[in-house]
Amino acid sequence: MLKPYEMNSILITGPKNLQEKIIKELHKLKILHIVEHLKSELADIGQPLETTNKLSEIIVKVRSLITALGIKQEKNKFELKRGLLEINHTTKKLNEEVNKNFEELRKVEEQLSKNQNTNQELRILKNIGVPLENFTSYKSLAYFTGYLEGKNDITNLEKELSEITKNFMLFDSTLKKQTFMALFIDIKNKENTSNILQKIGFTPINFTNIGGLKGNAVANLEKIERQNTMLMDKSNKIKKQIEKLAQEYKGFLLTADDFLSQELEKAEAPLKFAATKDAFLIKGWVPTENLNNAISKLNKISKDKVFIHHEDAKKEDNVPVKLDNKGYAKPFEFFINLYSLPKYKEIDPTFFMFLTYPIFFGFMLGDFGYGIVSFALFYFLKKKIPKGAALFNILMLSSAASIFFGFIYGEFFGLEEIGHFAIPHLISRSHGVTELMFISIAIGIIHVNWGLIAGFVNILKEHGLNHALFEKGSWFVLEIGILFLLLSYLNIIEIIPLIGWLFFIVSLIMLYKGEGIKGVIEIPSILTNTLSYLRLMAIGLSSVSIAVVVNDMAAGFFHKGGFMILSGILILLVGHVLNIVLGLFGSFLHSLRLHYVEFFSKFFEGGAEKYSPFGAKE
Amino acid sequence: MAVELSVGLIAIGSGLAVGLSALAAGIAEKEIGAAAIGAIAEKDEMFGKGLIFTVIPETLVIFGLVVAILILGLAG
Numbered sequence: 001m002l003k004p005y006e007m008n009s010i011l012i013t014g015p016k017n018l019q020e021k022i023i024k025e026l027h028k029l030k031i032l033h034i035v036e037h038l039k040s041e042l043a044d045i046g047q048p049l050e051t052t053n054k055l056s057e058i059i060v061k062v063r064s065l066i067t068a069l070g071i072k073q074e075k076n077k078f079e080l081k082r083g084l085l086e087i088n089h090t091t092k093k094l095n096e097e098v099n100k101n102f103e104e105l106r107k108v109e110e111q112l113s114k115n116q117n118t119n120q121e122l123r124i125l126k127n128i129g130v131p132l133e134n135f136t137s138y139k140s141l142a143y144f145t146g147y148l149e150g151k152n153d154i155t156n157l158e159k160e161l162s163e164i165t166k167n168f169m170l171f172d173s174t175l176k177k178q179t180f181m182a183l184f185i186d187i188k189n190k191e192n193t194s195n196i197l198q199k200i201g202f203t204p205i206n207f208t209n210i211g212g213l214k215g216n217a218v219a220n221l222e223k224i225e226r227q228n229t230m231l232m233d234k235s236n237k238i239k240k241q242i243e244k245l246a247q248e249y250k251g252f253l254l255t256a257d258d259f260l261s262q263e264l265e266k267a268e269a270p271l272k273f274a275a276t277k278d279a280f281l282i283k284g285w286v287p288t289e290n291l292n293n294a295i296s297k298l299n300k301i302s303k304d305k306v307f308i309h310h311e312d313a314k315k316e317d318n319v320p321v322k323l324d325n326k327g328y329a330k331p332f333e334f335f336i337n338l339y340s341l342p343k344y345k346e347i348d349p350t351f352f353m354f355l356t357y358p359i360f361f362g363f364m365l366g367d368f369g370y371g372i373v374s375f376a377l378f379y380f381l382k383k384k385i386p387k388g389a390a391l392f393n394i395l396m397l398s399s400a401a402s403i404f405f406g407f408i409y410g411e412f413f414g415l416e417e418i419g420h421f422a423i424p425h426l427i428s429r430s431h432g433v434t435e436l437m438f439i440s441i442a443i444g445i446i447h448v449n450w451g452l453i454a455g456f457v458n459i460l461k462e463h464g465l466n467h468a469l470f471e472k473g474s475w476f477v478l479e480i481g482i483l484f485l486l487l488s489y490l491n492i493i494e495i496i497p498l499i500g501w502l503f504f505i506v507s508l509i510m511l512y513k514g515e516g517i518k519g520v521i522e523i524p525s526i527l528t529n530t531l532s533y534l535r536l537m538a539i540g541l542s543s544v545s546i547a548v549v550v551n552d553m554a555a556g557f558f559h560k561g562g563f564m565i566l567s568g569i570l571i572l573l574v575g576h577v578l579n580i581v582l583g584l585f586g587s588f589l590h591s592l593r594l595h596y597v598e599f600f601s602k603f604f605e606g607g608a609e610k611y612s613p614f615g616a617k618e
Numbered sequence: 619m620a621v622e623l624s625v626g627l628i629a630i631g632s633g634l635a636v637g638l639s640a641l642a643a644g645i646a647e648k649e650i651g652a653a654a655i656g657a658i659a660e661k662d663e664m665f666g667k668g669l670i671f672t673v674i675p676e677t678l679v680i681f682g683l684v685v686a687i688l689i690l691g692l693a694g
């Protein structure tokens with residue numbers, strides 16, 4: 001409960017021809033945490049098994065198919081029947097089909113976009129009755145197509161052109177605000193016409209997509225519409241086909257991905273081992289409770305031809321940590337994982353957090369009604385998001401604590417009395433501020449000293465009594481000194497202040513010896529850390545105050561009666577929802593911060609590696 | 619309801635004590651917090667140390683709060 005699982009270091013060495021068997025067995029056992037070997041003068045790292053290349057090839061294809069078909073990760077129960085060969089064969093076949101479908105889809109979409117462009121041009125030519133095949137290069141004709149500024153320009157243009165020649169045909173149509181015109185004129189007058197058109201502000205347009213089309217624009221528009229409908233149908237059909245493929249092969253692809261990842265993990269394992277020409281060496285950690293089982297299995301599979309050596313964890317080792325906590329405290333490992341894992345020799349604070357976190361949370365939220373609402377909320381969220389079960393369990397426990405504190409404070413949605421019935425309470429939050437202050441500071445003193453004791457024990461185990469006394473014991477002496485000083489100056493007990501000062505100075509000396517000057521600088525921190533617990537009172541007070549204000553505002557509206565009752569209910573709803581959100585956030589964050597900063601800083605070092613056994617899935 | 623000038627001034631003094639020290643702590647923690655988040659984004663283990671560094675200026679607020687309470691207390 002206060003210590004992680006016990007670990008033994010293990011060394012496995014044997015001839016290269018047994019490497020694959022050992023890897024397979026270790027993967028099945030799922031208990032070895034491998035310590036990677038770094039290339040050194042003595043030994044290089046091993047070569048991956050031969051199947052690695054083939055496996056990598058196939059897994060890349062499988063993963064690209066998963067992405068192309070848009071398959072999401074989910075639980076599936078597909079069973080692979082014949083292993084690697086089947087996967088390879090099916091993947092190749094599926095790949096070809098999927099590629100064929102995507103290629104067809106691409107062609108359809110290309111055609112659709114081309115049609116889109118043609119449509120745009122045809123719409124411009126719609127109202128001009130000129131057959132499309134006439135827009136081509138001639139030996140004796142030139143034509144101009146483009147926009148003019150206004151309708152008047154057409155008449156002007158006609159007039160000007162008639163002055164040059166009578167051999168021209170001018171077509172125009174008005175589109176929105178501009179006039180579109182098509183002019184066919186004798187090629188001899190091409191240049192003059194250009195000049196005239198430029199003078200009146202003519203913007204030419206080139207039609208690039210109507211080459212090869214015959215008949216008038218309207219007919220072609222209809223033809224393209226029909227073609228578009230066909231293409232859309234085809235595209236939908238192809239998309240449905242791809243959908244069908246995705247559904248059919250979803251299970252296969254996900255299971256294949258899984259299977260191949262596992263195989264790849266085994267095939268690449270030798271990269272973590274030390275290797276010579278003919279032998280391999282595996283170093284790692286195994287939980288003590290699994291040690292004998294592992295050794296016997298390995299010996300069996302290798303017919304006793306590998307050499308296994310194991311020892312207890314030594315002081316300087318960097319031992320991987322697997323937290324050991326009973327079911328009721330296990331959710332709180334979430335907080336430890338969030339911060340940092342305790343070193344192998346340290347105390348595991350999960351159980352401590354299980355005891356104090358809900359109390360702090362409840363102290364701050366402290367409302368019977370809010371507690372019930374949040375409990376229901378987290379229960380519901382746990383059903384919806386099973387992955388966050390640990391966090392929601394913590395929050396549900398904390399909500400239960402809030403309900404309990406709601407009884408102590410006698411608060412129900414901020415109300416201290418319903419009608420004329422006053423809810424029984426021990427302390428009233430809105431009226432007993434000073435009492436709450438003292439209680440918060442008392443909690444602070446207890447919690448900080450709890451941390452100091454844990455720190456004392458940690459250092460005792462690791463460095464011995466001397467270090468422990470000077471590094472942590474000095475704080476206790478300091479506290480006794482401050483206590484005596486306070487008592488004597490406030491004249492509560494008959495003691496000369498000198499004793500208090502003596503303790504104070506002794507503690508300073510001890511602290512300097514234990515931690516050096518940086519320890520002495522930290523002396524004010526004991527005051528600030530303890531006073532930090534005042535936030536327990538402050539946040540609780542703010543929560544209550546907002547609730548009381550919301551209730552008062554709503555009561556004002558209710559008294560006015562009639563339509564105002566509706567706004568009263570609205571205010572109640574919005575106000576209390578906001579207050580709950582604020583209260584949940586605040587309580588969650590500040591309880592956590594009190595633990596991480598004020599509590600952990602007294603004893604916690606952390607930074608240990610997490611125990612991740614070979615073969616276990618995340 | 620009318621209060622004496624002295625009472626009002628005491629209240630202002632108390633409020634200023636807490637308010638200004640909170641402002642100071644906010645300004646201090648602003649930069650530290652930003653740097654801490656940058657460090658955590660690169661290396662997850664920095665979370666604990668980053669958090670502790672960020673909340674070190676809290677002592678400013680606590681001193682302000684103590685002074686505010688003392689003012690209210692001494693003034694009666």
